[in-house]
Amino acid sequence: MTINYSERIPNNVNLANDRTLQRALEHWQPRFLDWWKEMGPHDFAEADVYLRTAVGVDAQGWASYGAVKMPDYRWGIFLAEPIADRTIGFGDYYGQPAWQQVPGEFRSQFRRIIVTQGDTEPASVEQQHLLGHTCPSLYDLRNLFQVNVEEGRHLWAMVYLLHAHFGRDGREEAEELLARHSGDVDKPRILGTFNEPISDWLSFFMFTYFTDRDGKFQLKSLAESSFDPLARTCRFMLTEEAHHMFVGETGVGRVVKRTLEVMKELGTDDPVAIRKHGAIDLPTIQRYMNFWFTSSLDLFGSEVSSNAASSFANGIKGRPDEGQYEDHICAEMSYELETPQGKEIVSLRNAMNEVMRTSYIRDCEIGVKRWNMQIQRAGFEFRLALPSPRFHRSIGAWVNVPTDPQGNAISREEYDRLLPGWTPSESDRTFVKSLMQRVIEPGKMAGWVAPPDRGINNLPVAYEYVRLV
Ligand SMILES: [Fe+2]
Numbered sequence: 001m002t003i004n005y006s007e008r009i010p011n012n013v014n015l016a017n018d019r020t021l022q023r024a025l026e027h028w029q030p031r032f033l034d035w036w037k038e039m040g041p042h043d044f045a046e047a048d049v050y051l052r053t054a055v056g057v058d059a060q061g062w063a064s065y066g067a068v069k070m071p072d073y074r075w076g077i078f079l080a081e082p083i084a085d086r087t088i089g090f091g092d093y094y095g096q097p098a099w100q101q102v103p104g105e106f107r108s109q110f111r112r113i114i115v116t117q118g119d120t121e122p123a124s125v126e127q128q129h130l131l132g133h134t135c136p137s138l139y140d141l142r143n144l145f146q147v148n149v150e151e152g153r154h155l156w157a158m159v160y161l162l163h164a165h166f167g168r169d170g171r172e173e174a175e176e177l178l179a180r181h182s183g184d185v186d187k188p189r190i191l192g193t194f195n196e197p198i199s200d201w202l203s204f205f206m207f208t209y210f211t212d213r214d215g216k217f218q219l220k221s222l223a224e225s226s227f228d229p230l231a232r233t234c235r236f237m238l239t240e241e242a243h244h245m246f247v248g249e250t251g252v253g254r255v256v257k258r259t260l261e262v263m264k265e266l267g268t269d270d271p272v273a274i275r276k277h278g279a280i281d282l283p284t285i286q287r288y289m290n291f292w293f294t295s296s297l298d299l300f301g302s303e304v305s306s307n308a309a310s311s312f313a314n315g316i317k318g319r320p321d322e323g324q325y326e327d328h329i330c331a332e333m334s335y336e337l338e339t340p341q342g343k344e345i346v347s348l349r350n351a352m353n354e355v356m357r358t359s360y361i362r363d364c365e366i367g368v369k370r371w372n373m374q375i376q377r378a379g380f381e382f383r384l385a386l387p388s389p390r391f392h393r394s395i396g397a398w399v400n401v402p403t404d405p406q407g408n409a410i411s412r413e414e415y416d417r418l419l420p421g422w423t424p425s426e427s428d429r430t431f432v433k434s435l436m437q438r439v440i441e442p443g444k445m446a447g448w449v450a451p452p453d454r455g456i457n458n459l460p461v462a463y464e465y466v467r468l469v
C-alpha cells in the first residue's frame with residue numbers, strides 16, 4: 001500500500017474517491033496549519049529540519065529522511081495494511097467479523113475515546129511550544145521537532161476517523177481539537193498531564209519516556225479495537241511512537257551519563273558540588289521521575305471503572321497485546337486490587353484500567369534498570385526507582401491518601417512537609433532551568449547532557465540536523 005503524495009492531503013485511504021470527505025478535510029487543513037503556526041514550535045518555521053516522513057506503512061523501510069521546513073511537512077492519513085478476514089479479538093462480540101463502520105449503539109463511546117486520544121496529540125506540541133529555544137544540541141532540536149510533527153500527524157489520524165465516521169458531530173469535534181489548548185484556563189486539554197508545562201529538557205525527556213509510553217499503551221489497546229479503521233490507524237501510529245520513547249529513554253540515559261562523569265571527576269555525589277559543575281544530581285533526576293511517572297499513572301483512570309468494563313465488553317478497547325491472554329471474554333474472571341482499605345476482589349472487566357496500568361509499569365521498569373546499570377558500572381551506590389503507584393496520585397483509590405514514595409501510609413502533616421524532597425521543588429526547577437542554554441553549533445552538547453552514541457539515520461552526531469536561518 002503506497003502513500004499517495006500527489007494530493008493535497010497525502011493518504012493511503014483513497015481519499016480522492018470520496019469527494020465529500022476530501023472536501024471536509026481540505027477545509028480543516030488550513031485551520032490545522034494556522035494552529036501549527038500559532039501553537040507549534042515557536043520561531044523555527046524557516047529552519048530546514050532533517051525529518052523523516054512516512055512513505056509506506058509496512059514496518060520495514062517505511063520512512064524517508066530529508067531537510068524539510070516544518071510548515072511544509074506532509075501531514076497525512078496513513079492506515080496500516082488491513083488484515084484479511086479480521087475478527088473481533090475480545091469482549092462480547094468475540095470471533096465476529098471486525099466492524100468497518102461504527103455500530104450506532106456504540107457511536108458516542110467510540111467518539112469519546114477518539115476525541116480523548118486525539119486531544120493529547122496537539123496538546124504535547126503546545127506543551128513544548130518554546131522548548132526549541134533552549135535546545136542542548138542540534139541533534140536534540142531535530143528530535144524535538146520530529147516528535148512534534150508526528151504528534152501533529154497523530155492528530156490527523158484521529159481527525160480522519162472523526163470526519164469519515166462521525167458525520168457532523170465528528171467535524172465539530174475536529175474543530176474543538178484545535179480550540180482547546182494546553183494549560184488554558186477556560187479551555188484546557190482534556191487530561192491533566194497534558195496541561196503541565198514542559199519548559200525544560202529534563203521534563204521533555206521524562207515526558208517522552210513516561211507520558212509517550214502511556215500513549216503507546218493506549219494505542220496498543222485501541223489497535224485491538226473491533227472498529228477496524230481505528231485499529232489500523234493505531235497500528236501505524238505505534239510505528240511512529242517508538243522513536244518518541246527512544247528520545248525519552250536515551251535522553252534520560254544521557255543526562256545520567258553526564259552526571260556520573262561529573263561525579264567521577266569530582267569524586268563526590270554531593271548535589272551541591274555536582275550542580276556547581278553544571279550537571280543535574282541524581283536525586284533531582286529521581287524527583288522529576290517521581291513527578292512524571294505518577295502523573296502518567298493517572299492517565300489510565302480509576303482502578304475500578306464501569307466505563308472500562310463496557311469499553312471492553314463492547315469491543316471498543318482491548319488490553320494491550322490481547323493475544324498474550326487466554327481468556328478474551330473475561331466475563332467470569334476476577335481481579336484482586338490493593339486499595340487503601342485493604343484487598344478487594346472485583347470483576348476483571350471492571351479492573352481493565354488497572355490491568356493496563358500494571359503492564360505499563362512493567363514497561364517503565366526496563367529503562368530504569370538500564371539507567372541503574374550505568375550508575376552501578378560507574379561504581380556508585382545510588383539507585384533510581386519508580387515510586388509506588390499509591391504515591392502522589394490525583395485519580396483513583398489513592399487520591400488524598402498520604403504515602404511516601406515507597407507507598408507506606410504517613411500522616412498528612414508529614415506528607416506536606418516531605419513532598420518538596422520527593423517531587424521537583426521550586427528551587428530544583430529554577431536550577432534545571434538555569435542550565436537550559438541554547439547550543440546550536442553542530443556536534444556541540446550542553447554541559448548537563450552527554451552526546452548520544454550515534455546520530456540519526458546513520459549520520460554522524462555532528463551532522464547539522466537543523467539549519468537555522
Ligand atoms: Fe502521538
Ligand SMILES: [Fe+2]
Nearest residue numbers: 212215241244
Ligand atoms: Fe508520541
